[in-house]
Amino acid sequence: MEGPTMAIRELTTTPEDYGFFGPGSPTWKVWTSPTALVGFQRSVVLEHFDPDLTAAVADQRGIYTDPVGRLDRTLAYFLTVAVADGRTAVEASDFLMKVHAKATGIEPVSGKRYSANNPASQLWIHVTGWHSVLKCYEKYGPGPLTPDEERRYWAESVLAAELQTCKPSDVPASRDDVRDYFATVRPALCTSERANEGMHYLLRVPRGKGSARFWWASRFMAPATIATLPKWMRELGGFDQPGVLDRAVVPAARLAVRASSSPKAKLAILSGALPMTRRTLAAHVRAEPPVRAETVTPAQVRERLEASRVSPAK
Numbered sequence: 001m002e003g004p005t006m007a008i009r010e011l012t013t014t015p016e017d018y019g020f021f022g023p024g025s026p027t028w029k030v031w032t033s034p035t036a037l038v039g040f041q042r043s044v045v046l047e048h049f050d051p052d053l054t055a056a057v058a059d060q061r062g063i064y065t066d067p068v069g070r071l072d073r074t075l076a077y078f079l080t081v082a083v084a085d086g087r088t089a090v091e092a093s094d095f096l097m098k099v100h101a102k103a104t105g106i107e108p109v110s111g112k113r114y115s116a117n118n119p120a121s122q123l124w125i126h127v128t129g130w131h132s133v134l135k136c137y138e139k140y141g142p143g144p145l146t147p148d149e150e151r152r153y154w155a156e157s158v159l160a161a162e163l164q165t166c167k168p169s170d171v172p173a174s175r176d177d178v179r180d181y182f183a184t185v186r187p188a189l190c191t192s193e194r195a196n197e198g199m200h201y202l203l204r205v206p207r208g209k210g211s212a213r214f215w216w217a218s219r220f221m222a223p224a225t226i227a228t229l230p231k232w233m234r235e236l237g238g239f240d241q242p243g244v245l246d247r248a249v250v251p252a253a254r255l256a257v258r259a260s261s262s263p264k265a266k267l268a269i270l271s272g273a274l275p276m277t278r279r280t281l282a283a284h285v286r287a288e289p290p291v292r293a294e295t296v297t298p299a300q301v302r303e304r305l306e307a308s309r310v311s312p313a314k
Contacts, residue, residue, distance in 0.1 A: 015085035015290040022295040026153040031082035035141040039133030046128040049189040052114035055107040058194040076276040083284040086301035093163035122164040130157040140253040162298040224253040
């Protein structure tokens, strides 16, 4: 997924509201954890099991010509939806939909036309993103959410999906729903030469493609990312690793997460590697109380934006 430039509106430390989820929400907790970086790498790798998304990524070539920029914009977008105020998130989403509207072409394996805004592909992006970030939070971070937090997390995921072209009735609303979703789409998942190229590239970005810190970080995270994936995916993608490495990476990743869990440490990790994501997180960390101490829904934000266009403030 090619993220927006976020130039729509300057990020501010005085948000209009708490956004869609607010303080104490599991979404804020999970998406601002250092484990979100591993979860994000996992999700962009998994995107390539959708042949239409593989075609879109391969045809656009963004990850190959500008991997840091492409991945930075995408992660910044996910983080914006999770923690920014409602207006910022909605405007970023609207811009992203316009960008995706241009990403169309022919998927070479089936010969059918693809669109990056196709609801099925958008649902795959959304579910793999939210599931991957939670899975890595559980495996390498503080551990599982409480039952109430998990119910709320998936309800918040359904709300966030309103910003994409997904059909609301198709969005999984629980862990069991997610399992059912993966079982349903599995027969349609596949790889190809271009899919494997993309997955391996994102797991270990070549030297010279972006900053040295980004090159190093992708290799450091890759074993932890692979260790969270089922065997069949690893074998299908051609990036399986020994079980001994799966086991060894867990304590190392947990130690790294504990060492980088303070706001200052998280911002330092992103500095020089993912600048747009860093700015998004910094605005959240340093945010003052919002103008309106409330959470909102995408529908409410859109109503307010429409009303402001019809009756501009004098």
